[in-house]
Amino acid sequence: MRCVAALLIVVGLGTLTLEAARQHDIGIAVVAASLVVAWLAAVAWRAPRVLHTVALTLATSLCAVSATMHVSVAVVILCLSASLSAWDLCLMERSTSPHPHHATYRLHRRYILRNLAVLALAGVVTAAVFGLRFSIPFWGAFGLLCLCSFLFVFVFRRAWLLMRPQPEPKEERAAEPPA
Amino acid sequence: MTATPSSSEERKPIDMLTAVRFTVSFGLALVLAVFGLALRNLAVAALSLCPLFYSMTLLLSYLALPHHEIEARRGVDRSRAAEGEPIGVQVSLATQKGSYPMVFVHDELPDGLSCASGDVHYQGPLSLSQPRATLQYTLEGRRGLYDLGGIHALVWSRFGLALTELTVQSPVTLRVLPASEQLGVIPIRPRRTRAFAGPIRSNLPGVGIDFYGCRAFAPGDDIRRIDWRAYARTEELVICEYEQERITDVSLILDARSRAHAAIGSHRTFEFAAQATASLASSFCRQGNNVGLLIYGDVLNWVFPGVGRSQIDRIHDALSTARLANKLAFEDLRHIPTRLFLPHSQLVLVSCHLDEADIETLALLRMKGYSILFVSIDTIPLESDQLPPSGDTALAVRIARLRRSLYLQSLERYGVQVIDWNPTVPLAQAIERARRMHRRMRP
Numbered sequence: 001m002r003c004v005a006a007l008l009i010v011v012g013l014g015t016l017t018l019e020a021a022r023q024h025d026i027g028i029a030v031v032a033a034s035l036v037v038a039w040l041a042a043v044a045w046r047a048p049r050v051l052h053t054v055a056l057t058l059a060t061s062l063c064a065v066s067a068t069m070h071v072s073v074a075v076v077i078l079c080l081s082a083s084l085s086a087w088d089l090c091l092m093e094r095s096t097s098p099h100p101h102h103a104t105y106r107l108h109r110r111y112i113l114r115n116l117a118v119l120a121l122a123g124v125v126t127a128a129v130f131g132l133r134f135s136i137p138f139w140g141a142f143g144l145l146c147l148c149s150f151l152f153v154f155v156f157r158r159a160w161l162l163m164r165p166q167p168e169p170k171e172e173r174a175a176e177p178p179a
Numbered sequence: 180m181t182a183t184p185s186s187s188e189e190r191k192p193i194d195m196l197t198a199v200r201f202t203v204s205f206g207l208a209l210v211l212a213v214f215g216l217a218l219r220n221l222a223v224a225a226l227s228l229c230p231l232f233y234s235m236t237l238l239l240s241y242l243a244l245p246h247h248e249i250e251a252r253r254g255v256d257r258s259r260a261a262e263g264e265p266i267g268v269q270v271s272l273a274t275q276k277g278s279y280p281m282v283f284v285h286d287e288l289p290d291g292l293s294c295a296s297g298d299v300h301y302q303g304p305l306s307l308s309q310p311r312a313t314l315q316y317t318l319e320g321r322r323g324l325y326d327l328g329g330i331h332a333l334v335w336s337r338f339g340l341a342l343t344e345l346t347v348q349s350p351v352t353l354r355v356l357p358a359s360e361q362l363g364v365i366p367i368r369p370r371r372t373r374a375f376a377g378p379i380r381s382n383l384p385g386v387g388i389d390f391y392g393c394r395a396f397a398p399g400d401d402i403r404r405i406d407w408r409a410y411a412r413t414e415e416l417v418i419c420e421y422e423q424e425r426i427t428d429v430s431l432i433l434d435a436r437s438r439a440h441a442a443i444g445s446h447r448t449f450e451f452a453a454q455a456t457a458s459l460a461s462s463f464c465r466q467g468n469n470v471g472l473l474i475y476g477d478v479l480n481w482v483f484p485g486v487g488r489s490q491i492d493r494i495h496d497a498l499s500t501a502r503l504a505n506k507l508a509f510e511d512l513r514h515i516p517t518r519l520f521l522p523h524s525q526l527v528l529v530s531c532h533l534d535e536a537d538i539e540t541l542a543l544l545r546m547k548g549y550s551i552l553f554v555s556i557d558t559i560p561l562e563s564d565q566l567p568p569s570g571d572t573a574l575a576v577r578i579a580r581l582r583r584s585l586y587l588q589s590l591e592r593y594g595v596q597v598i599d600w601n602p603t604v605p606l607a608q609a610i611e612r613a614r615r616m617h618r619r620m621r622p
Contacts, residue, residue, distance in 0.1 A: 053203055060207050060230070064214060067222040080229050088200060088233075088340070095196055106302055107283050107333070114340060122232035129225045145216040152209045155238075156202070 001093035001108050005086040006043050009036060012082025013059060016066060019075040028066055032079075035059060043090060052090045059083035073130050081123040085115050197241055197341050204234040233340075241341035244334065247277040249305065251330050253286075253349040259492075262358040262454075265295050265317040270330060270349070272313070278306030281335035284314065289327070292320040292353070320355040322453060324500050327351045356495040357450070359457035362607050364466070366614045367596070369427045369550040371523035377426030378466045385423035393417050426467045428484060430520045431456055433498070434512075434530030435476030437505040441531075443561045448531045451556050451602040453498050456529045458606055459554070460494040463527075472497055473519060475512070477504035481519055512540040523548045531556035533586045542593040551595045555587060560601055 013036045020028035039055040041047075063080045067073070092111060208231035215224025249272060256267040270286055284301040288294065297316025305312055329346040336342070364378055372381040384391045396405060396416030409417040433456045434440075440449040456472070463470045464486065471484035472494045482497045484490075508514060512528075513536070520526060526549045528541070533555060545551055559579050566572045587597050600609040 049199070056203070057207070060211065060226075063226060064211060064223050067226055068218070068220055073222065076226065077229065080226060084204065084230060084233055087203075091196060091200060104283070110281070110335075111340075111342075118233060118236045118340060119229070122229045122236075125232055126225055126228040129228055130222065145213060148212050148216065149209070152205065152212075156205055 001089045001112065002043055002046075004112050005089040005093070006040055008082040008086040008089070009039050009043070012079040012086070013039070013062075015075050016062070016071070016079040019072050020066065023071060025066075025069055025071065028062065028069065028071065032062055035062065039086075043086075046094070049091055049094065052087050056083055056087040074127065077123045077126050077130075080126075081119040084122075085119040088115055197237065197343070200340075201234050201237050201241075204230040204237065208234060237340050240336040243336045244341055244343055245277050245279055245336075247274050247279070249274055249279075249282075249332055249345060249347050251347040251349040253327065253330070253351050255351055255353065258352065259354045259356060259496075261356045262322055263319060265319055266353060267317050268315070268327075270314040271311040272301070272305060272330075272332075272347075273311040274305050274307065276307075278304065279334055280304055282312075283333040283335075284312070285331045285333075286314055286316075286327070287329060287331055288318070289325045291323050291355075292318050292325055292327075295319040318353070320353070322355050322357045322450065322499055325353045325355065327353060354496065354499050356499045357453040357457040359454060359461050359495070360605055360607060362458050362462040362610055364614070365459065365462055365552070365610055367427070367429070367525050367527075367550060367552055369429075369523065369525035370548060371521070372423075372425035372427045373469065375426050375467070377424060377468065379425055379427045379468070381423045381425040381427075383423045383425075384420035387421035387423050389422045391420045391422040393419055426469065426486075428469045428521045428524035429463045429471070430484070430524060430526050431460055431463075431470065431472045431494070432515065432526060432528045433472065433474045433501060434528065434532065435474050435480075435501055435503055436509060436532070437476070437503045438510070439476075439530050439532035440503055441558065443558060444565050446561055446602075448556055448558055448561075448602075449501075449503055452529045452531060453501055455554055455556070455600065455606050457495055457498050459527055459529070460498075461491050464488070464491045464494075470494065471519070473515070474498075474501045475515060476509050477502065477506060479516065484521075512537045513543070515540070515544070517544065517547065517549075520549065523550075525550045525552065527552045527554065529554045529556070531558050533583070533590075538586060538589050538593070541590060541595050545594050552598065553590060553595050554598045554600055554606075555583075557583070557599055557601045559583065560603055 013032050017029045017032040017036065020026075020032060035055065035058055039052075039059075042051045042055060060080060060083065063076045063083075066076050066079075089112065093108075208227040208229075211227035211230070212224050215221065215227065251270060251272050253268065253270045255269075260266045268286075270284075272282075272284060282301070282303070282305045286299040288299065295317045297314070299314060299316055301312050301314050303312060328350055329348055332345045332347060334343050334345060367379060368382070369379065370382075372379055372383075380387070380389060393406065393409070394417070396418050400418050404418050404420075406417045406419045409415070433452055435449065435452075440447070440452065442448075460470055460472060467486065469484045469486050470490060472482040474480035474497065480497060480501070482490075482494050485493065526544065528551065530537075530553075541551055541553065559576060562579075563572065563576045566575075587599060590597055596613070598609050598613045600606055
């Protein structure tokens with residue numbers, strides 16, 4: 001899993017680095033290259049999950065900035081999908097690492113295939129939306145922003161309530177016999 | 180032996196991980212959407228679709244996770260085994276209500292136990308239509324008492340990225356006893372023996388094999404025991420007497436003080452001591468003696484003397500849980516509670532430590548009337564193997580040997596019988612050598 005994650009990091013952020021360098025956006029290229037090195041080091045040394053999450057956040061920010069700087073849309077989507085996939089694999093690898101490799105080989109293979117399939121599909125959906133090319137007025141954007149925020153908060157609250165581990169019920173103490 | 184089936188399940192932190200994955204990806208999607216809409220940059224806003232699609236897939240696959248109960252039944256072919264003996268384990272898994280498209284089951288083994296053959300993992304579906312999924316493997320372990328507890332199962336949804344972990348309890352307790360070897364007759368000479376026949380020479384005339392002495396014929400003596408050759412020479416009736424052989428009381432003392440043992444490379448000298456004690460206990464019990472055990476070092480771990488097969492089991496059980504301890508109260512051998520031992524009985528001390536204070540204590544016990552057999556574990560060969568060969572090492576080994584032989588000779592002068600055991604050879608060999616020496620030294 002870690003090897004695939006490293007490969008995805010190199011492919012995603014590496015492509016962004018090359019594309020930014022080709023378009024003479026040296027700042028983005030340098031930051032992306034640094035992020036590749038740092039994240040690969042984190043993967044190699046089995047860094048805590050929080051470091052992988054920080055790396056993903058940086059990669060996403062870099063993708064957003066690249067999108068505003070008119071870097072190729074396909075490269076940005078590839079970078080974001082690959083980063084998300086690599087982050088997911090790094091997190092899941094730590095959960096199954098106590099088991100021996102020969103036992104988890106099939107499990108890892110199955111998970112990697114699903115992960116790549118889901119994020120490839122996500123990339124295709126994003127690219128399809130990019131292809132629509134429509135403009136939006138200010139109040140339309142503001143209304144969409146409010147609606148999105150409301151929907152996000154609503155969905156998140158429901159999902160969080162569903163997913164969070166339920167606290168174990170406390171055992172009621174039996175009534176003590178009267179002295 | 181089969182554990183009762185159990186289906187009690189506990190949610191694991193992997194659920195928390197799913198929540199974290201969902202939160203992070205969903206949060207990134209929100210930030211990108213807000214950022215893009217605030218800038219009125221649709222390219223940035225559209226980037227939020229990628230993490231949004233991922234988080235929604237995660238959420239849907241989490242909702243699709245089956246939550247049926249898994250029933251596990253763990254059976255072992257024996258609950259007690261000696262070190263090196265395989266223990267067959269069979270775990271059968273089934274679900275009563277629904278089916279799981281994919282489960283990854285791992286029977287977690289405690290430290291000290293290892294899988295000798297078979298596999299402790301299972302991957303595959305678990306459904307109502309299929310027969311039970313089974314794990315079959317054999318275990319081997321180090322001396323100790325082990326609780327096989329939870330069976331971990333990673334459960335997958337039919338599609339998507341979510342998975343959850345269940346722990347199914349099916350408790351079984353296994354006891355790994357110290358390895359013991361078959362020993363011959365151990366040369367002990369206690370001052371007091373019991374009334375029943377056994378292999379220990381009792382220093383009393385009677386029926387036996389070894390010649391004891393001669394005396395004048397007295398009315399009532401068996402005429403078959405008259406020495407006719409002596410009568411031909413002296414014309415006096417002389418009776419030949421033989422030494423009676425009886426059983427005796429043996430108290431084994433296992434030295435479990437931390438300072439008396441060491442870890443030399445991969446070897447633990449305490450394990451050698453436990454194995455020697457187990458072998459001696461089996462041998463003494465099989466000869467019919469009344470055998471007790473004191474594990475000296477931790478709390479007062481005393482196995483009351485007894486006879487027979489069940490006593491061997493009791494002693495081996497106590498040895499399986501014996502551990503080193505560093506208690507001030509038991510720092511010296513002089514605190515051995517002698518009131519536990521019968522007067523004039525045989526004490527057998529197993530240790531690999533010897534110093535002046537211990538020699539003094541053993542001499543005092545000898546003066547109190549106890550017969551003492553000291554099984555001394557020689558760790559010098561093991562230690563010298565760990566050191567690089569050089570002149571200094573050779574000198575150090577020589578000094579250690581001289582010091583050790585000096586201490587052992589002091590003990591022998593006090594009347595303590597010594598078996599010097601090099602743990603790289605079988606204990607039976609050391610006992611045989613001691614027996615030959617004992618015969619040679621007999622008047």
